[in-house]
Amino acid sequence: MRAPTPKEPVIEDFDPAADPYAVHAALRAKGPVHRVRVPGSGDSWLVVTHEAARAALTDPRLRNDIRHSATWKTDGGHAVGRNMLQSDPPRHTRLRRLVAGHFTPGRIAGLRPRIEAVARQLLAELPERGTADLVSGYALPLPVTVICEVLGVPVADRAAFHTWSNELVMPTGEEAAAGSASALAGYLTGLIAEKTRSPDDSLLAALATTTDDAGTDHLPEPGAGGLAPEELLGMAFLLLVAGHETTVNLISATVHGLLAHPDQLARLRADPSLTGAAVEESLRHNSPVHAGAFRFAAEPLDLAGTRIDAGDSVLVSLAAASRDPLAFPDPDRFDITRRPRGHLGFGHGLHHCLGAPLARAEAAIALRLLLDRYSSLTFATDPADLTWRASTLLRGLEELPLRLGRPGGRGSTGPSA
Numbered sequence: 001m002r003a004p005t006p007k008e009p010v011i012e013d014f015d016p017a018a019d020p021y022a023v024h025a026a027l028r029a030k031g032p033v034h035r036v037r038v039p040g041s042g043d044s045w046l047v048v049t050h051e052a053a054r055a056a057l058t059d060p061r062l063r064n065d066i067r068h069s070a071t072w073k074t075d076g077g078h079a080v081g082r083n084m085l086q087s088d089p090p091r092h093t094r095l096r097r098l099v100a101g102h103f104t105p106g107r108i109a110g111l112r113p114r115i116e117a118v119a120r121q122l123l124a125e126l127p128e129r130g131t132a133d134l135v136s137g138y139a140l141p142l143p144v145t146v147i148c149e150v151l152g153v154p155v156a157d158r159a160a161f162h163t164w165s166n167e168l169v170m171p172t173g174e175e176a177a178a179g180s181a182s183a184l185a186g187y188l189t190g191l192i193a194e195k196t197r198s199p200d201d202s203l204l205a206a207l208a209t210t211t212d213d214a215g216t217d218h219l220p221e222p223g224a225g226g227l228a229p230e231e232l233l234g235m236a237f238l239l240l241v242a243g244h245e246t247t248v249n250l251i252s253a254t255v256h257g258l259l260a261h262p263d264q265l266a267r268l269r270a271d272p273s274l275t276g277a278a279v280e281e282s283l284r285h286n287s288p289v290h291a292g293a294f295r296f297a298a299e300p301l302d303l304a305g306t307r308i309d310a311g312d313s314v315l316v317s318l319a320a321a322s323r324d325p326l327a328f329p330d331p332d333r334f335d336i337t338r339r340p341r342g343h344l345g346f347g348h349g350l351h352h353c354l355g356a357p358l359a360r361a362e363a364a365i366a367l368r369l370l371l372d373r374y375s376s377l378t379f380a381t382d383p384a385d386l387t388w389r390a391s392t393l394l395r396g397l398e399e400l401p402l403r404l405g406r407p408g409g410r411g412s413t414g415p416s417a
Contacts, residue, residue, distance in 0.1 A: 070311025152202025
């Protein structure tokens with residue numbers, strides 16, 4: 001593919017919120033990489049094919065540290081510490097190693113009873129019949145409760161935390177986002193200080209005990225400690241925000257996908273062993289993370305035939321890649337028997353989502369118990385009237401009003417998904 005010349009216009013106001021999949025398909029038909037103008041972020045290269053996306057996500061010349069951007073001046077009011085998502089090796093390697101052991105499949109298996117208990121409690125609070133909003137009543141409080149318990153956020157603070165988090169990942173304005181970043185940074189700083197003074201069995205307390213003052217990009221000597229103060233702040237921020245925002249969208253999008261495709265819902269009800277597969281197909285078909293974090297070229301490079309100059313930003317569309325017909329036949333079809341190996345719903349490469357096992361467990365448990373409780377679920381409003389909130393990176397339903405059938409969908413118990 002020939003690279004665009006500087007005189008060629010960029011695509012004005014590329015906005016994934018409008019109709020992302022139609023936009024992605026039109027771009028894919030023209031080539032794998034395009035120059036676009038992203039609202040609020042300026043000009044960037046957008047990657048829309050599966051092959052090019054995997055290549056970009058594993059190319060060491062594309063860095064996550066914003067200081068490689070040609071336009072970088074300051075982090076402004078939007079940075080909360082230094083975190084893994086905005087770091088490159090060797091810092092990223094060190095940060096991820098310190099926390100990775102807390103999100104292994106084995107650790108998540110130990111959390112399953114608590115996830116189920118929280119889900120059952122939330123379902124018991126929903127009406128037995130009538131209508132209810134799945135987002136506010138179930139999809140949101142489940143992952144918020146779980147990640148806050150894991151990290152040790154007090155119950156009284158969780159509503160405020162979610163408000164700040166939601167503003168940061170789907171900002172309503174620059175001033176509001178900066179204010180939320182400042183408020184969240186202040187809150188987490190205080191919480192970290194409290195966990196340091198009086199350690200408990202939370203993950204945040206465990207991380208706080210590894211704090212050092214190095215803050216370098218080099219691997220520390222064995223026994224030298226793990227996290228500098230700003231890294232601990234960044235870690236707390238990333239785990240709390242990423243640990244629930246995407247899962248809220250995953251749960252609601254999976255239910256939406258099933259209701260929009262009644263044949264697939266009927267198939268799942270007939271065979272509950274497909275619950276995990278339904279979550280995977282939802283991740284592919286309507287991923288809650290529509291794009292990875294911006295990456296920046298540390299040096300000139302060729303990406304799928306397009307020249308990327310040093311300092312240019314690159315945005316990898318995970319959603320577009322996961323509907324690439326060259327990777328997934330009939331990609332717009334929602335099929336829970338597809339077994340979509342290679343979808344990029346959780347990213348790829350060094351920055352593959354650390355919390356993927358937790359998100360999968362929460363979504364599968366939430367879906368199984370929801371269908372166990374209700375014999376029928378239908379949209380309580382025209383699906384066309386539903387509002388999808390979107391930022392450059394995320395996309396999810398603002399609310400999902402459902403009409404609830406009688407309790408006892410397929411039995412109150414059943415094998416875990």
